[in-house]
Amino acid sequence: MLQARQNLRIQKWVAAFSVLLLIVKFGAWYITSSVAILTDAWESIVNVMAGFIGLYSLYVAAKPRDADHPYGHGKAEFVSAAAEGSMISIAGVLIIYEAVRQLLHPAEIRRLDTGIWLVAGAGLVNFLVGHWCVRVGRRNNSLALVASGSHLKTDTYSTIGIIAGLMLIWFTGLIWIDGVVALVLGGFIVYTGYGILRRSLAGIMDEADEQIIGQLVTTLNGKRPENWVDLHNLRVIKYGSILHIDCHLTVPWYLNVNEAHREIDHLSVLARQQFGESVELFVHNDGCLPVQCPICSKGDCPVRQQPFRERITWTLQNISTDKKHQLNTI
Numbered sequence: 001m002l003q004a005r006q007n008l009r010i011q012k013w014v015a016a017f018s019v020l021l022l023i024v025k026f027g028a029w030y031i032t033s034s035v036a037i038l039t040d041a042w043e044s045i046v047n048v049m050a051g052f053i054g055l056y057s058l059y060v061a062a063k064p065r066d067a068d069h070p071y072g073h074g075k076a077e078f079v080s081a082a083a084e085g086s087m088i089s090i091a092g093v094l095i096i097y098e099a100v101r102q103l104l105h106p107a108e109i110r111r112l113d114t115g116i117w118l119v120a121g122a123g124l125v126n127f128l129v130g131h132w133c134v135r136v137g138r139r140n141n142s143l144a145l146v147a148s149g150s151h152l153k154t155d156t157y158s159t160i161g162i163i164a165g166l167m168l169i170w171f172t173g174l175i176w177i178d179g180v181v182a183l184v185l186g187g188f189i190v191y192t193g194y195g196i197l198r199r200s201l202a203g204i205m206d207e208a209d210e211q212i213i214g215q216l217v218t219t220l221n222g223k224r225p226e227n228w229v230d231l232h233n234l235r236v237i238k239y240g241s242i243l244h245i246d247c248h249l250t251v252p253w254y255l256n257v258n259e260a261h262r263e264i265d266h267l268s269v270l271a272r273q274q275f276g277e278s279v280e281l282f283v284h285n286d287g288c289l290p291v292q293c294p295i296c297s298k299g300d301c302p303v304r305q306q307p308f309r310e311r312i313t314w315t316l317q318n319i320s321t322d323k324k325h326q327l328n329t330i
Helices: 002-032 035-061 076-104 112-139 143-172 176-204 210-222 257-275 290-295
Strands: 230-239 242-251 279-287
Touching (some): 002 112, 035 143, 112 143, 257 279
8 A cells, every 4th residue: 555655646746747848848839830849749738648647547546445346446557558558649640640741831940949948858857757657666566657657758758859850950950850850759659659558458458477477486486495396377467556466386285274374474475575565465275196296305205105306397388377287297
């Protein structure tokens, strides 16, 4: 809950800065009549809309779980990111349209020096806030914050391109450069929007996050006690800043309930050391089978029926299967 409140507080600042920068950029466009600056201002409209959508989604995601939402409200972040990605893509298409129109019917550009300074200042603020959002969002596993920060940083990169184009126009007097810059940035913005939309839909559809699973598998392989005969059917689902992990842990069949539960506690400690307190772990205990003796390295097993041959290394592929592992049948 502490992470959710922190995410919400940061998103409030994002929304406030978005409104301020929107005013600055439209002021720069009004002064210069540059279509490249207009594209930056249009993207700022998306920033404002996305900022408030993200704010609402984080407000919802911060709510505690209830009877209707036993896993919490974290999925609201994915919906927010999907809306933001869609709006970014639409803005990119509109920018491309305006750029083509400028190339076909060039308009006079005025007071470029003032416009450059205004846009540069807005770009710097965008980058600093965006970097802050991405850093905190990754630490707190918040897709909404990462999406907002990525959008702001992308806006900064487009601003750098706009400034470069405006300076070329200033030195050369070639007005058509304004349309070309807007056209290139429009394509880049569409690509960025698609990336955010793709990641959000993956979260909504509970697509396996191979990076998270890979980190967990590496940790468990390196700190695996001898009572862990096998681990399988591992799944990781993201609910906003919460990671829900469930798996089947195979232990010697003769362990009593308390002894088996201590192995689960050990697994929980390792998972939380890797990902923090935002982890929810649900583990099903299985008792080992005689055919698993060749992969069990427990040295003092009183019921061993076959000698130990080799320990199976868990991988992204074999740890997710819903089947106990044994030699030659993975």
